Amino acid sequence: MSMDLSVIVVNYNVKAYIDQCLRSVQRASQGLQVEVIVVDNASSDGSVAHIEKHFPWVTCIASPKNLGFGRANNLAAAQAKGEFVLYLNPDTVVSEDNFRRAIEVMRAQPEIGSMGCRMIDGSGHFLPESKRGLPTPAVALYRIVGLAKLFPKHPRFGAYYAGHLAPEESGYVDVHCGAWMLMRGAVLHEIGGFDETFFMYGEDIDLSYRVLLAGYRNYYLADRPILHYKGESTKHQSWHYIKTFHEAMAIFATKHFQGQALAYRALISLGIYAKGLATLTRSWGRTVLPFLLTLFIGYVLSDGVSTYWERNHRYVEGGAYPERFRLVFLPLFAVFWTVSMAFLGAFSKFASLRRVVTAFLITSGVMLASYAFLPMDWRFSRALVALFSLGHLVGFFAVRASLNARGRSGLFYRGYGQAEAHVGSGKWPMDSLALRVLHLRPKTLFFHPEEHSFQGMIDAMISIAALLPDGVRFRMAYPSWTLGSDTHASASDSGKLALSQSPVRRQKRALDVGIGLLALFGVALLLWTKRGRRMLSHVPAVLSGRMTWVGYLVPGPHLPPLRPSVFQHGPGTFTVDIAHDADLRYAENWRPELDVYALLSGSF
Numbered sequence: 001m002s003m004d005l006s007v008i009v010v011n012y013n014v015k016a017y018i019d020q021c022l023r024s025v026q027r028a029s030q031g032l033q034v035e036v037i038v039v040d041n042a043s044s045d046g047s048v049a050h051i052e053k054h055f056p057w058v059t060c061i062a063s064p065k066n067l068g069f070g071r072a073n074n075l076a077a078a079q080a081k082g083e084f085v086l087y088l089n090p091d092t093v094v095s096e097d098n099f100r101r102a103i104e105v106m107r108a109q110p111e112i113g114s115m116g117c118r119m120i121d122g123s124g125h126f127l128p129e130s131k132r133g134l135p136t137p138a139v140a141l142y143r144i145v146g147l148a149k150l151f152p153k154h155p156r157f158g159a160y161y162a163g164h165l166a167p168e169e170s171g172y173v174d175v176h177c178g179a180w181m182l183m184r185g186a187v188l189h190e191i192g193g194f195d196e197t198f199f200m201y202g203e204d205i206d207l208s209y210r211v212l213l214a215g216y217r218n219y220y221l222a223d224r225p226i227l228h229y230k231g232e233s234t235k236h237q238s239w240h241y242i243k244t245f246h247e248a249m250a251i252f253a254t255k256h257f258q259g260q261a262l263a264y265r266a267l268i269s270l271g272i273y274a275k276g277l278a279t280l281t282r283s284w285g286r287t288v289l290p291f292l293l294t295l296f297i298g299y300v301l302s303d304g305v306s307t308y309w310e311r312n313h314r315y316v317e318g319g320a321y322p323e324r325f326r327l328v329f330l331p332l333f334a335v336f337w338t339v340s341m342a343f344l345g346a347f348s349k350f351a352s353l354r355r356v357v358t359a360f361l362i363t364s365g366v367m368l369a370s371y372a373f374l375p376m377d378w379r380f381s382r383a384l385v386a387l388f389s390l391g392h393l394v395g396f397f398a399v400r401a402s403l404n405a406r407g408r409s410g411l412f413y414r415g416y417g418q419a420e421a422h423v424g425s426g427k428w429p430m431d432s433l434a435l436r437v438l439h440l441r442p443k444t445l446f447f448h449p450e451e452h453s454f455q456g457m458i459d460a461m462i463s464i465a466a467l468l469p470d471g472v473r474f475r476m477a478y479p480s481w482t483l484g485s486d487t488h489a490s491a492s493d494s495g496k497l498a499l500s501q502s503p504v505r506r507q508k509r510a511l512d513v514g515i516g517l518l519a520l521f522g523v524a525l526l527l528w529t530k531r532g533r534r535m536l537s538h539v540p541a542v543l544s545g546r547m548t549w550v551g552y553l554v555p556g557p558h559l560p561p562l563r564p565s566v567f568q569h570g571p572g573t574f575t576v577d578i579a580h581d582a583d584l585r586y587a588e589n590w591r592p593e594l595d596v597y598a599l600l601s602g603s604f
Contacts, residue, residue: 005029005082005086016478018038027453028095029099038060086182091228093454102224127177131220133160176220187216225458229484297394346396369518421446423446447474449477515599535566547563548564551564
């Protein structure tokens with residue numbers, strides 16, 4: 001029997017995502033003759049062993065070095081036997097009838113040489129790169145100067161993202177995205193595979209254009225959307241990405257627009273720096289600006305408080321604080337307070353009121369404890385330190401309120417009526433899911449793919465995203481990991497574990513230092529208890545970074561690494577299986593208050 005389809009996946013250090021991808025491919029292959037070829041580009045996360053163990057029906061080619069996207073795909077395509085060849089990213093999920101529908105359309109319309117499909121990201125929103133126009137110099141110029149954004153549906157100005165075609169409308173386009181690109185095998189053999197001159201980015205544009213040059217058409221399939229966790233295998237918002245992508249466009253221009261190559265390269269250079277400047281400006285507006293405003297307002301309020309205190313309490317009959325108080329003490333206090341709050345995650349877009357309060361208490365506690373170690377001539381007033389902390393907090397709230405005044409998210413990231421909800425048997429039913437989410441508004445919605453079709457989950461994400469554009473984070477829950485995609489978390493081989501993220505690890509380290517300093521301040525009280533004496537004996541190790549206060553029950557390679565811990569986050573009486581599950585939840589959902597609770601409750 002002839003092979004209907006060859007699916008080619010290039011993997012690089014995304015074990016959890018390619019596991020999910022292959023699960024969806026297996027479902028979509030039912031009733032078809034399908035072969036799957038995975039090329040691993042020298043991953044270091046155990047992807048090859050995982051694929052060979054759990055997906056023995058997959059042909060896995062383990063490359064000893066990173067071949068790049070195009071070369072790796074060509075290596076697999078040379079072995080492909082299918083009538084059609086699908087290039088698929090590892091961070092995608094296809095619906096159960098995606099393959100069947102695509103092949104059906106291709107067979108019915110022989111003029112189609114290649115096909116792309118509608119893609120949504122991990123939040124349920126449409127990805128505009130699902131359909132694109134040919135990036136001619138004029139189209140590139142319209143995008144760089146902003147006309148494409150102002151007139152997205154205009155046939156000329158919006159051509160970069162094929163604005164003439166609605167996301168839900170199938171039709172002919174110029175360029176496909178390589179995340180899901182279906183080729184007619186005969187056409188692929190005729191024009192050749194990816195141009196290996198492109199190491200990463202631009203190969204899909206080049207291949208799409210060569211399909212057009214060969215006299216075939218490129219088709220966009222809208223009615224079988226897929227999920228694409230955009231950039232889990234390659235990050236899309238870094239300066240390196242911007243530069244690499246535009247350099248790939250320069251290669252494309254030199255190859256296909258020789259007469260206009262010089263002008264095109266000039267536009268590309270302009271695009272690189274314009275995009276870089278825009279990215280820097282957005283980043284500065286989100287991070288540096290709130291920090292500086294809080295620092296400034298906090299300093300001004302502290303100066304006002306100190307002036308009042310000086311005249312009405314400390315020096316009622318005349319006199320003033322020494323000059324170093326305003327020139328050194330107040331600025332250092334403002335910097336330390338603001339940096340500490342930022343380090344603890346209070347400036348994050350997703351910071352909840354609980355996180356801000358926790359960060360404030362830790363910061364203020366550390367500063368009050370540190371006050372006792374200052375020289376006598378620098379101890380101006382403990383009450384002033386407390387008032388300064390409150391003044392900076394007022395400044396923080398004022399800045400956050402003003403910057404969010406035009407947004408829809410409110411002052412804090414609150415989640416909604418409940419922290420999370422699960423979709424499945426004994427939980428929220430799929431048939432009334434959108435209505436429940438609209439009324440109850442959970443912060444995070446967990447799908448259980450073993451209980452639902454991928455098509456049903458993708459459709460639900462699209463519907464919910466349309467109802468609540470900024471409202472819900474979606475997660476795919478598996479026994480070994482939980483997968484999702486959002487703007488403040490990055491992928492790892494352990495899925496979306498909080499303790500695998502650098503900002504969260506910094507918070508934990510800051511908490512360790514803060515608790516260590518508080519322990520030194522309360523040395524007399526701690527000496528009265530056995531646990532207190534144990535804490536004091538480990539303060540040097542924790543402050544030096546050799547240990548952490550609270551850690552896992554049973555540390556293992558499946559968890560983000562932590563320093564050896566003084567205490568555990570839960571009882572030591574758990575069985576190994578229960579302890580493993582508890583550790584996984586601790587790593588996934590870590591917050592400062594979990595460690596504080598563990599220390600105060602004595603549950604270690």
